[in-house]
Amino acid sequence: LNLEQDLRQALPNGELELYYQPVVTSGAQQPVAVEALIRWNHPVMGLLPPDQFIPLAEENDLIFSLGAWVLQEACRQLSVWRRLWPELRVSINVSSRQFTQTDFASSVAQALAVHHLPASALELEVTETATLDTESLGDYAALMSAGLQLAVDDFGTGYSSIVRLFELPVGILKIDRSLVAALIPSQDRRRSTLPLIRSFVTYARESGLQVTAEGVETPEQLEVLKQAGCDLIQGFLIARPASAAQTERWLRQTT
Numbered sequence: 001l002n003l004e005q006d007l008r009q010a011l012p013n014g015e016l017e018l019y020y021q022p023v024v025t026s027g028a029q030q031p032v033a034v035e036a037l038i039r040w041n042h043p044v045m046g047l048l049p050p051d052q053f054i055p056l057a058e059e060n061d062l063i064f065s066l067g068a069w070v071l072q073e074a075c076r077q078l079s080v081w082r083r084l085w086p087e088l089r090v091s092i093n094v095s096s097r098q099f100t101q102t103d104f105a106s107s108v109a110q111a112l113a114v115h116h117l118p119a120s121a122l123e124l125e126v127t128e129t130a131t132l133d134t135e136s137l138g139d140y141a142a143l144m145s146a147g148l149q150l151a152v153d154d155f156g157t158g159y160s161s162i163v164r165l166f167e168l169p170v171g172i173l174k175i176d177r178s179l180v181a182a183l184i185p186s187q188d189r190r191r192s193t194l195p196l197i198r199s200f201v202t203y204a205r206e207s208g209l210q211v212t213a214e215g216v217e218t219p220e221q222l223e224v225l226k227q228a229g230c231d232l233i234q235g236f237l238i239a240r241p242a243s244a245a246q247t248e249r250w251l252r253q254t255t
């Protein structure tokens, strides 16, 4: 079994699929966006989650063709959904290698144009903010003034540089689910991450950023996050990542 060889064939064989997870407002819990999360329907091993093949794709150049497919497919699906939900947005996960690739910004512009989407319909989630240089960010300036949103994913983990954040044109902070999981201490000895999350919200408010809490699994967590001022909520409590068909059913039932 050679996973790398198989992954090269996955794209031409049509084995890649996008799942979607809704992002809702913390108040009325209305969907505002869906996050595209890639899956691989491996012919032998079945449905594989991204952590089993994204790192491999990042080691070789497969991440570029894979990332280009994600961009196209997410835009295509969103353009279909926006006929029913005109304000819905999609966010895609972009690895830093891909983000700093010379022609990625122009392929974003092209994908938006092909699918008749405004730049404000798309969010790019980046994790390793420390690796984003000012030079490559310049490529996105036109798109960002047209409304393209940049989100810092997994915020509060080692990958995001707080210092760098002050310099980046980021519009959304996605609080990592490990911080949400430690929000309500399970034993009296464990401290809560609530003060930390509150400080992120304060910073975000003063800087005009939105805050999404990820990995929300319980009504108690939702309530605390809402009180703390988190704008947007994502997690199993709202909906698990699901196929496009299942997500569409969820959207119909929820809106």
Ligand code: G
Pocket: 036, 037, 038, 049, 050, 051, 054, 070, 093, 094, 095, 153, 241
């Ligand atoms: O869907 P799941 O929770 O298993 O995703 C695990 C990780 O894989 C997440 O950190 C997510 O950012 C990453 N991921 C999911 N889809 C994509 C994708 O299309 N491209 C990249 N680069 N990473 C992705």
Ligand code: G
Pocket: 021, 037, 093, 153, 154, 177, 214, 215, 216, 217, 234, 235, 236, 237, 241
């Ligand atoms: O790093 P990123 O935020 O892109 O990761 C998204 C991943 O988080 C997906 O693989 C998704 O399956 C997972 N996820 C989403 N919501 C929850 C949740 O409420 N609990 C847990 N444990 N994982 C979640």
Ligand code: MN
Pocket: 035, 093, 125, 153
């Ligand atoms: Mn993400």
Ligand code: NA
Pocket: 153, 154, 155, 174, 175, 176, 177, 214
């Ligand atoms: Na995350």
